[in-house]
Amino acid sequence: QKFMHFLGDPQDKLRVVHVAGPSVTTSPCSSVAGLLKASGKTVGLTVSPHVDEINERVQINLEPLEESIFCRELSEFLELVEKSELPLSYFEVMVAFAYWYFAKAKVDYAVIEVGLGGRIDGTNVINREDKVCVITNIGLDHTQILGDTLPKIAAEKAGIITKHNVVFTHEQPEEVIEAIKQASESKKASLHIYHQTRDAGLAHLPLFQQHNFGLAVEAVAYVLDRDGSALSDEVVSTAATTYVPARMEVVGYKDRTVIIDGAHNGQKMETLLESIQDKYPGKSIAALVAFVEGDSQRMQEALDELLGKVSSLVITEFASAQDVPKKSVTGDSITEYAHAHNFQNVTTLPNPQDALNQLLTMPQDILLVTGSFYLLNHIRPLIMKV
Numbered sequence: 001q002k003f004m005h006f007l008g009d010p011q012d013k014l015r016v017v018h019v020a021g022p023s024v025t026t027s028p029c030s031s032v033a034g035l036l037k038a039s040g041k042t043v044g045l046t047v048s049p050h051v052d053e054i055n056e057r058v059q060i061n062l063e064p065l066e067e068s069i070f071c072r073e074l075s076e077f078l079e080l081v082e083k084s085e086l087p088l089s090y091f092e093v094m095v096a097f098a099y100w101y102f103a104k105a106k107v108d109y110a111v112i113e114v115g116l117g118g119r120i121d122g123t124n125v126i127n128r129e130d131k132v133c134v135i136t137n138i139g140l141d142h143t144q145i146l147g148d149t150l151p152k153i154a155a156e157k158a159g160i161i162t163k164h165n166v167v168f169t170h171e172q173p174e175e176v177i178e179a180i181k182q183a184s185e186s187k188k189a190s191l192h193i194y195h196q197t198r199d200a201g202l203a204h205l206p207l208f209q210q211h212n213f214g215l216a217v218e219a220v221a222y223v224l225d226r227d228g229s230a231l232s233d234e235v236v237s238t239a240a241t242t243y244v245p246a247r248m249e250v251v252g253y254k255d256r257t258v259i260i261d262g263a264h265n266g267q268k269m270e271t272l273l274e275s276i277q278d279k280y281p282g283k284s285i286a287a288l289v290a291f292v293e294g295d296s297q298r299m300q301e302a303l304d305e306l307l308g309k310v311s312s313l314v315i316t317e318f319a320s321a322q323d324v325p326k327k328s329v330t331g332d333s334i335t336e337y338a339h340a341h342n343f344q345n346v347t348t349l350p351n352p353q354d355a356l357n358q359l360l361t362m363p364q365d366i367l368l369v370t371g372s373f374y375l376l377n378h379i380r381p382l383i384m385k386v
Helices: 002-007 026-038 067-084 090-105 150-160 174-186 207-226 233-239 266-279 296-307 331-340 352-359 373-385
Strands: 016-020 043-046 109-113 132-135 166-170 190-194 249-253 256-260 285-290 312-315 346-348 366-371
Touching: 002 067, 002 090, 016 026, 016 150, 016 207, 026 043, 026 109, 026 207, 026 233, 043 090, 067 090, 090 109, 132 150, 132 207, 150 174, 166 174, 166 207, 174 190, 190 207, 207 266, 249 373, 256 373, 266 296, 266 366, 285 296, 285 352, 285 373, 296 331, 312 331, 312 352, 331 346, 352 366, 352 373, 366 373
Parallel strands: 016 109, 016 132, 043 109, 132 166, 166 190, 256 366, 285 312, 285 366, 312 346
Antiparallel strands: 249 256
16 A cells, blocks of 8 residues: 555556455456457456466456566566565565556556455555445355455455445355445445346356356446446457456367366366366366465365366476465375375376376366466466477
């Protein structure tokens, strides 16, 4: 907040849609940005973590800034960081840079993905009453930071709600809705609960993206109506084709079907596997996985979903420096958990390239790369070169 004041509060010069939910909310963010773009608006989008390259964190109309522009603008911005003499984290620098650049570019709207939680997240520095909040399905995630129950986590996510905001969320368990309702009432905010229906026009999307896209339509329809325009059926159809990297992303390899998705907890893994079964009924699955060290419950819940649906498992390891340094759970730990749950068809290859090569030789119909989103930083560039 001190640094944003130092910059002149560029975040408060923007009309913002602020999106919170389970970590990696890229799917609903991309849907919101896609709908606004298809409506003829200029849209800034910031997401985290990035999949391949850091410039994905500052996008205009769903396109990352060109490298030359990104480097030039970031160099100028880092001089301001140095001048401020404030101790900022990597994440805070990148969030502030996105706000600063979006204000400089005079975008019509900025779509902001929460990094972790909401209440004390680095993105939560917006003080405009016309901010629109989107809160997606709440699950048990980052429990060591956000709390160990759904109401506690929901309250943290709902911490993005500020005075007189308008809030959109999915129909969810009553205890989750109650936490979001209490936060909305305390800020005199207006809460809208979206009731999902299966839309035949969205049947080409994975189930979870249909769910998220429906919520995005509700939020954007409100925003455009408020600002003097309307959301047309044509725009909705156009935006429904918005490309979302690393969220049930299907990559062709020879005649194989490879799916890449950063499903790292039980809720996300269950949703991903339901979507795969819906799109590819009766198909066998081999999976390549790795998980971030530090949350054994989250990993175990994801594995519980995965082990019941796949016939082979390839385990790898990684280290990442995004946001804060991270490393993966050891392959031996995952193997031990799988064996303890009577799943024996496991191969451990610590090098991601070796693990990918092994996966690509597997006989199953679907080859799935999943687990930590940070694993995809290692695997996705490799698979794109194959």
